[in-house]
Amino acid sequence: MSDSIALMTEGLHKSYGRVVALRGVDLEVRQGEIFGFLGPNGAGKTTTIRCLLDLIRPDSGTLRVLGMDPQADPVGVRARTGYLPGELNLDANLRVREVLRYFSQLRGAKMDWSQVPRLAQRLDLDLETPVKNLSKGNKQKVGVVQALMPQADLLLLDEPTSGLDPLMQQQVHRMLREACAGGATVFFSSHIISEVEALAEHVAIIRDGRIVEVAEPGRLVAMTLRRLHIRFQQPVDVAPLARIEGVSLVGAADRNGMHVTVQVEGEVDRLIKALAAFPVRDLETEHPSLEEVFLAYYQTGKAAGQEDH
Amino acid sequence: MMIEYKHNLRRMRGQIIGWGVGIALYGLMMVSLYDTINRIEGLQQLIDSYPPEFMAFFGGMTDLSSPQGYLDTYFFSYMTLIIGIFVVGAGGGLLAADEERGILDLVLAHPLSRAGLFAGRFLSMVTAIVLVLLLGWLSWAVPGGSTTLGLSWLQYLRPFLPLLAQLLVFGCLALFLSMVLPASRIAGMLSGALLFANFLLLGLAKLNDKLEPVVKLTPMYYYEGGKAINQINWGWSAGLLLAALALTVGAWVLFKGRDIRVAGERSWRIPGLRGRSERSARADRQAG
Numbered sequence: 001m002s003d004s005i006a007l008m009t010e011g012l013h014k015s016y017g018r019v020v021a022l023r024g025v026d027l028e029v030r031q032g033e034i035f036g037f038l039g040p041n042g043a044g045k046t047t048t049i050r051c052l053l054d055l056i057r058p059d060s061g062t063l064r065v066l067g068m069d070p071q072a073d074p075v076g077v078r079a080r081t082g083y084l085p086g087e088l089n090l091d092a093n094l095r096v097r098e099v100l101r102y103f104s105q106l107r108g109a110k111m112d113w114s115q116v117p118r119l120a121q122r123l124d125l126d127l128e129t130p131v132k133n134l135s136k137g138n139k140q141k142v143g144v145v146q147a148l149m150p151q152a153d154l155l156l157l158d159e160p161t162s163g164l165d166p167l168m169q170q171q172v173h174r175m176l177r178e179a180c181a182g183g184a185t186v187f188f189s190s191h192i193i194s195e196v197e198a199l200a201e202h203v204a205i206i207r208d209g210r211i212v213e214v215a216e217p218g219r220l221v222a223m224t225l226r227r228l229h230i231r232f233q234q235p236v237d238v239a240p241l242a243r244i245e246g247v248s249l250v251g252a253a254d255r256n257g258m259h260v261t262v263q264v265e266g267e268v269d270r271l272i273k274a275l276a277a278f279p280v281r282d283l284e285t286e287h288p289s290l291e292e293v294f295l296a297y298y299q300t301g302k303a304a305g306q307e308d309h
Numbered sequence: 310m311m312i313e314y315k316h317n318l319r320r321m322r323g324q325i326i327g328w329g330v331g332i333a334l335y336g337l338m339m340v341s342l343y344d345t346i347n348r349i350e351g352l353q354q355l356i357d358s359y360p361p362e363f364m365a366f367f368g369g370m371t372d373l374s375s376p377q378g379y380l381d382t383y384f385f386s387y388m389t390l391i392i393g394i395f396v397v398g399a400g401g402g403l404l405a406a407d408e409e410r411g412i413l414d415l416v417l418a419h420p421l422s423r424a425g426l427f428a429g430r431f432l433s434m435v436t437a438i439v440l441v442l443l444l445g446w447l448s449w450a451v452p453g454g455s456t457t458l459g460l461s462w463l464q465y466l467r468p469f470l471p472l473l474a475q476l477l478v479f480g481c482l483a484l485f486l487s488m489v490l491p492a493s494r495i496a497g498m499l500s501g502a503l504l505f506a507n508f509l510l511l512g513l514a515k516l517n518d519k520l521e522p523v524v525k526l527t528p529m530y531y532y533e534g535g536k537a538i539n540q541i542n543w544g545w546s547a548g549l550l551l552a553a554l555a556l557t558v559g560a561w562v563l564f565k566g567r568d569i570r571v572a573g574e575r576s577w578r579i580p581g582l583r584g585r586s587e588r589s590a591r592a593d594r595q596a597g
Binding site for chain 1: 312313316320410411412414415416417418419420421422423566568569571
């Protein structure tokens with residue numbers, strides 16, 4: 001394996017009894033990059049990440065993390081890795097400071113505690129709050145701080161912005177970019193296309209335990225699927241909207257053409273320009289689930305079409 | 310390992326203080342009552358008049374006028390059962406409870422080996438049991454000199470050693486079962502049930518000789534209670550410690566090879582016994 005590869009999996013298989021979670025995952029993440037791992041719930045994102053830390057053992061396949069085999073040297077891998085689990089659970093009887101102190105002690109003398117108040121301040125996290133009093137979002141902040149505080153070479157983050165408000169999401173994105181600029185490799189999972197698109201340099205898309213695509217984030221724009229609920233001030237003929245490329249009507253216009261729902265694949269620009277000619281009262285955007293996006297994307301054969309480009 | 314040891318011991322401090330102080334207060338009460346009880350006229354005759362079926366469950370020593378009989382009847386005969394409740398809870402939840410809560414996932418993502426985690430937590434459990442027993446011993450040994458019990462601190466200490474061995478067997482059994490059974494609570498409950506069943510069986514065996522071969526296969530048969538004041542049967546205690554060690558090794562082998570579960574995940578399910586919380590958790594996951 002090349003020195004520039006931070007993380008590699010080859011033919012990774014994992015089953016939980018009769019449930020097959022991974023069906024041959026092949027991944028390669030270069031050192032110093034932000035790599036997004038996109039997939040709907042249950043696709044195998046968490047299972048892959050947990051295999052990388054030897055929390056679970058794959059049935060077959062090869063793993064290398066920072067040049068080490070996690071099963072042969074799990075402590076070596078973990079010493080150089082910061083991890084944020086998808087479902088963060090902390091000892092409810094401790095205060096935030098005590099939890100973070102414990103994690104820093106587990107990392108030994110190398111851990112620089114001065115990082116902790118700085119990170120907590122940036123995330124507006126009170127270190128003296130008991131964990132049991134934390135909201136989901138604040139708990140997630142503790143998770144982010146504990147993952148970033150060791151200034152590890154590799155960050156394995158399972159849905160890092162889950163439960164955070166948009167401002168905090170932006171803050172976490174900034175912190176991850178800074179970590180990357182400092183030389184760390186960031187591998188994060190998400191089921192939100194826009195987040196991966198905004199943050200990642202490369203993206204792997206996992207579905208049903210298989211990597212279906214590894215792409216530049218720009219490719220994700222084509223996969224963007226939105227539903228727009230449009231309310232008009234007066235009845236209109238919505239037929240011209242349906243003729244716009246990538247736009248389809250969802251059901252028929254109701255209330256005498258006063259309200260319509262359209263589905264937009266890809267960029268929304270053409271629709272917005274067309275709507276300028278309509279007496280729009282209100283516009284609501286809805287992001288369908290990633291599974292719906294994948295169904296729309298892969299069932300229409302666009303993936304194959306784009307491969308040819 | 311030492312960080313995990315200290316951390317887990319700190320987490321157990323409430324239980325150690327609660328159980329230790331409770332046992333110590335009971336010990337203090339019983340040691341202070343010794344002279345009073347011994348002065349009660351006709352008490353021995355009253356005890357002798359109790360049916361043997363009743364007395365069989367109090368260690369079989371009915372001579373309350375002797376320190377051995379007093380300590381055995383009022384303390385050691387059922388301390389395995391009392392402190393055992395704490396011990397099976399501690400053993401069953403030592404690793405599996407945090408695993409079920411999803412806490413272990415993040416702890417083991419730090420540079421801490423499974424061996425270090427297991428050893429640190431196991432030693433903290435042993436220390437917690439020792440501290441509870443230490444408080445119990447102090448409650449007898451410190452004020453004991455001012456009573457007519459007339460025992461040395463070493464004599465008070467001796468019966469605590471077989472008690473420790475006995476408790477370790479059940480604590481390690483709970484730990485082992487927590488690695489086998491789907492939930493730490495089930496492991497704790499089953500170990501507790503076995504502890505109670507063993508206590509009952511031991512009492513019944515004193516009434517029915519036919520149960521003797523069966524009870525010989527159980528740990529409590531090799532528990533001396535207050536009789537150890539004068540002399541410990543080291544062979545029995547060593548045997549119990551070996552049994553505890555075997556269960557610990559078994560638990561370690563299972564822990565070493567297992568997938569660490571995440572919150573709400575069980576290792577396997579008993580058909581038809583799926584709880585409401587599990588169903589709702591599953592529904593939540595599906596909705597999410």
